[in-house]
Amino acid sequence: MINPMIKFKSCWDEAKSSLKLKHPSAVCVSTIDEYGFPSGRFVDLKSVDESGFIFCTNLDSQKGRDIQRNPKVGLTFWWEAIGYQVRVNGLASQISSITAEKYWKTRSRNAQITTLSCKQSQPLLSEQDLYNQFEEVKKNIQDTQIPKPENWGGFIVKPMSIEFLTFKESRLHIRELYTPIEDKWQMSLLQP
Numbered sequence: 001m002i003n004p005m006i007k008f009k010s011c012w013d014e015a016k017s018s019l020k021l022k023h024p025s026a027v028c029v030s031t032i033d034e035y036g037f038p039s040g041r042f043v044d045l046k047s048v049d050e051s052g053f054i055f056c057t058n059l060d061s062q063k064g065r066d067i068q069r070n071p072k073v074g075l076t077f078w079w080e081a082i083g084y085q086v087r088v089n090g091l092a093s094q095i096s097s098i099t100a101e102k103y104w105k106t107r108s109r110n111a112q113i114t115t116l117s118c119k120q121s122q123p124l125l126s127e128q129d130l131y132n133q134f135e136e137v138k139k140n141i142q143d144t145q146i147p148k149p150e151n152w153g154g155f156i157v158k159p160m161s162i163e164f165l166t167f168k169e170s171r172l173h174i175r176e177l178y179t180p181i182e183d184k185w186q187m188s189l190l191q192p
C-alpha cells in the first residue's frame, strides 16, 4: 500500500518544480468559527512529514483562536499545473516555540516587520494606517536579527484522512481516499 504522506511529498515536489505555479505551497486551511461556520483562507505550507503538515501564523488571529477552540481542520491544495487536488482532514496542535523560531528565521525581514506591526485579523481604520504602522516599527528596529514575537507560531495537522484527486478534462477524475485503519493506511476509490 502506498503511504499517502510519501505520495503527498512527491506531488508537492512536482508542484514546486513546476515553473507554472507561483505559490505551490499555498494551502487553504479551513477552521470552524465560534458560531460553527467553516472559515477558509490560504497559508503557506512550511513542511510535511509522517507526523503531519506544518503552517505558521499569528496565534491570536481568527484561525489561531478557532483552532484553540476546535482543533478539527481541513487543508485543501489545488495544483493546476500538475492536475492534483488534495484534501486533508485532521487535528491541529501548536508546534513548540523552538520549532516556530526555526521557521521565523526563514522569513524575510519585511515579512517579520509586517508581523510585528500588525494585529492580524483585527479591524483597521484605513490602508494608510497599515503603512504607518509598518514604517513606525521599521524605524524603531535596529536588531540585525528580529526576535520572534510570543504570539507568532505554528500548527501541525495530524491527518485523519487524505484524498488525492487526479483531474481529468473528461471529468472522470480519479479520487483516492486514504484513511488509517489500525495504524495502517487503507485506500479506497470514490466516484468523481
Ligand SMILES: Cc1cc2nc3c(=O)[nH]c(=O)nc-3n(C[C@H](O)[C@H](O)[C@H](O)COP(=O)(O)O)c2cc1C
Pocket: 023, 026, 039, 041, 042, 043, 044, 045, 055, 056, 057, 058, 061, 062, 063, 064, 120, 121
Ligand atoms: C498565497 C497566500 C499565502 C499566505 N500565507 C500565509 C501564512 O503562511 N500565514 C498567515 O498567517 N497568513 C497567510 N496568508 C494570509 C491569510 O490568507 C489570511 O488573510 C490571514 O492569515 C488572516 O486569516 P484569519 O483572519 O482567518 O486568521 C496568505 C495568503 C495568501 C493568499
